[in-house]
Amino acid sequence: HEMTPDDALARLEAGGYYYVHDFPARGTFGIDTVDCRAESAAFRGVKCVPRGVHFISTNAAGSREGAIGEFVCVEKGGDVIVRAWDAALETLAPGRGMAEEDAERLAVATRDGREFDGVMAPYSIDIERAWTVLSTFVTTDVLDRCGVGIGTRVVAGDPDAEARSRDGASAREVTPYFDHVPRAPVFTDRATSRNPHGMPASDVTVMNTYPELRLKHAIGCFGADGWRGMLGELQLSFILLSALSSLAALEQWKRLVHVICSCAEVAVFDYPELYSAFIDVIRPQLERAGGDFFDFDDYTKENFLRPCLIDLARINIDASPDHNDTDEFAIDIDDETKLAEVAQKLQRLVRFVRESLHVNLLDEIHQAKADEARAHDAGEDAPVVVELSEGTYMHMDATDGIDVDIEHVPSTIEIDRAAAERMSWMSPS
Numbered sequence: 001h002e003m004t005p006d007d008a009l010a011r012l013e014a015g016g017y018y019y020v021h022d023f024p025a026r027g028t029f030g031i032d033t034v035d036c037r038a039e040s041a042a043f044r045g046v047k048c049v050p051r052g053v054h055f056i057s058t059n060a061a062g063s064r065e066g067a068i069g070e071f072v073c074v075e076k077g078g079d080v081i082v083r084a085w086d087a088a089l090e091t092l093a094p095g096r097g098m099a100e101e102d103a104e105r106l107a108v109a110t111r112d113g114r115e116f117d118g119v120m121a122p123y124s125i126d127i128e129r130a131w132t133v134l135s136t137f138v139t140t141d142v143l144d145r146c147g148v149g150i151g152t153r154v155v156a157g158d159p160d161a162e163a164r165s166r167d168g169a170s171a172r173e174v175t176p177y178f179d180h181v182p183r184a185p186v187f188t189d190r191a192t193s194r195n196p197h198g199m200p201a202s203d204v205t206v207m208n209t210y211p212e213l214r215l216k217h218a219i220g221c222f223g224a225d226g227w228r229g230m231l232g233e234l235q236l237s238f239i240l241l242s243a244l245s246s247l248a249a250l251e252q253w254k255r256l257v258h259v260i261c262s263c264a265e266v267a268v269f270d271y272p273e274l275y276s277a278f279i280d281v282i283r284p285q286l287e288r289a290g291g292d293f294f295d296f297d298d299y300t301k302e303n304f305l306r307p308c309l310i311d312l313a314r315i316n317i318d319a320s321p322d323h324n325d326t327d328e329f330a331i332d333i334d335d336e337t338k339l340a341e342v343a344q345k346l347q348r349l350v351r352f353v354r355e356s357l358h359v360n361l362l363d364e365i366h367q368a369k370a371d372e373a374r375a376h377d378a379g380e381d382a383p384v385v386v387e388l389s390e391g392t393y394m395h396m397d398a399t400d401g402i403d404v405d406i407e408h409v410p411s412t413i414e415i416d417r418a419a420a421e422r423m424s425w426m427s428p429s
Helices: 005-014 100-111 125-134 140-145 161-166 201-209 211-220 223-244 247-261 272-294 305-313 333-357 361-380 417-426
Strands: 016-021 028-031 034-037 045-049 052-059 068-074 080-086 384-387 393-396
Touching: 005 045, 016 052, 016 100, 028 045, 052 223, 068 223, 080 100, 125 223, 125 272, 140 223, 201 211, 211 223, 211 247, 223 247, 223 272, 247 272, 247 305, 272 305, 272 333, 305 333, 305 361, 333 361
Parallel strands: 016 080
Antiparallel strands: 016 045, 028 034, 028 052, 052 068, 384 393
16 A cells, blocks of 8 residues: 555654765665665765665776675664765775764664655665575575675686685685775585585485485585574575676575475475575575576586576475374374475465466476486396496396395495395385
8 A cells, every 4th residue: 555654754764774885876775685776976875774785886987897795784773874975996995984973873864864864765665575585595694604794895706716726725724804804705615515624525425315414414514503504695696696697606606596496305304494594495486587597508508597496396295204104204294294395385486486486397397207207127037237246247137037145246336235125125026
């Protein structure tokens, strides 16, 4: 409904201000989910900013450099964040950009005198709704972990990051911190790495064999924040991708989405709350990104998101352990409720992807299952390779009628006897 004058006044008093001095005409100013162009040098920023964390980006008119941003936090109604534009640098000046007494004078004039209400853009309810769902898990802890804490100027990427990566060093280890120097985000690469530094080779092999173990490792990399910290970094990477066109943010976003989706069919029973929250996180991102995320990569001729969403959509809560095994694996009532919630949200997500992005995940799941069945049938007739103690190799076709006594297999082959015992009921009768 249309906002009344009383509603507008209440919103103004409950919110904060982002005041920017001497912002250039035709410069681009962004806050959270919107960008605007200053029509004149009279522009002074944004008012009615809700409490919480927000992202600001600025770019001079005609600048060849990318936008520079910063996260700010409005802690209470009437807070005024003061910044000043540096014409020589073509970006925001370091810190508040002026003497403290001048900044305080402008803050009082903005809040109490309301001298600049006419030249400040209002932060609308629509922006608030869109930003809230895009930043649910973005906390100050998430920002600090990635080196882009409140007030730190943020740029899209670090030109030296790739070189450091080749040298085996992380950005946290070698990048010094200087106040007011723009910084690129430093994501939690260990959480998404297939070969984390210091992890024993045997553990790396197991982790990459079982995607659910890779997810467990990723969650552990976020310490006490757990999966909430992981989703916070997922949202942070999407925000920086959208606002700054950060390639590093895109790559982290893709890796985290893959880690979460690749084992969804199994891991949902261990982390139902994570997957319920993940669907809430991914949907507004897809709405904002649109169909572009489903386009094929010009170089690989593949799409990274489509198979991830197919894996996510394969979740079947009726396949939970308590439906198939003994009460030893029974799921508690809270998890059952959360699993039912996951199923409902997933149904709505699949419908949205089909109707809005014109991708039918269910058809692609059926095709994927058919391909897997054909591959499985072909694999049953494939030859088996066994390493003998003499170091030679022998091909044994399953139709040759050759039996192998697992009690006398050469020591070079490790046999899982429990798995061997299960084969009788796993094989077709």
